[in-house]
Amino acid sequence: MSIDAAALVREVRAVANEHPRHVYDGYTEDGRKRCVYTRNGAPSCLIGHAALRLGVSLDQLRDWDGRTLTGIEDVLAAEGVDRESSEVQWLDHVQFEQDHRRSWGEAVRFVDELFRTWNRGA
Template structure:
């Protein structure tokens, strides 16, 4: 089965649009975990962005069944550059939270943190 290929700029813009539309939204874990798709719709910011750029819901939902569901493992198959994958992984990890920050950051802050930590993933891109 072939995997949908997407463009860096479209994906990054979709993530930024989700954050701009809901800057104060804090991702709520589904059944104690983080998923890309829940009940047939995008759940996390990365899942919503993938759907927004045209990746079919079935392809995005398959990421949740993978042992390597983290963005850094899941996103390269869609043809994204390493820098965009690194940036999206930072957004996702900041959104998800961790051991000490179980709730994670609001989406607007998660994107700002990724920009600060990784930089603009499209800087220098044409």
């Protein structure tokens, strides 16, 4: 399936808006970081939820989990999406923030502000 990065950004925003206080738990029971797109047969992280809504199957999300490079920037690049696009960079930063325990709403707001600051300085 071809992924439209702009559509994924819109869907990430929608999911974060619906669940702004949700904090992603990307850690195993023994405290090791293990961020995944699926867990227990369902989407797990913010991007996993958004991608599923766009028609990415659970099997495809599990495939993303099984790759050596599992960050959304690497996953999308492997799908032929320009990793340097502003949409992919935005998604990568949101993923980083949610993986480090910012709520989904906070992650989106933080990255939006970060990108506004960068754009003012450019």
